[in-house]
């Protein structure tokens with residue numbers, strides 16, 4: 001499959017192994033390999049031609065769909081740095097209620113001068129549902145609404161999945177009790193249907 005000669009994002013969808021150009025004309029970019037002078041796609045996606053840098057890359061559906069301010073995201077807390085939590089965002093829900101796979105970083109920041117004792121409790125390892133409050137190179141996330149917050153958490157003593165018990169979370173294995181800022185549907189989360197453009 002040959003790419004069109006005009007620059008930018010081509011509409012043709014390519015498969016892994018498709019020849020999308022030649023190394024004499026372009027450098028291999030993301031998701032593209034140089035195989036004996038032929039540029040081959042390594043992914044399912046659309047060819048993107050950077051005519052200035054002369055780079056060919058393949059943009060996957062992961063990169064095509066971008067979450068924006070106001071969208072709901074799902075992810076896992078991976079780091080906690082003095083009250084600012086880093087979230088590895090794995091999916092987002094658009095306004096029509098479809099779920100898209102993405103790979104982005106989100107931050108939950110505590111407001112300046114906050115009282116740490118009154119901060120919403122989320123911990124490393126928790127899976128959360130959050131809302132994007134600012135959309136840039138990374139997302140700022142908010143979890144304060146009742147439907148937002150922790151949707152899955154694990155016991156800090158034995159790693160068993162915690163069950164909801166009124167306002168707290170309880171470990172069914174060791175009876176340890178923990179607190180989190182949980183989403184109102186903790187324990188019975190319904191994930192929207194996954195959108196997969198490849199199907």
Ligand SMILES: [Zn+2]
Nearest residue numbers: 155158171174
């Ligand atoms: Zn436990």
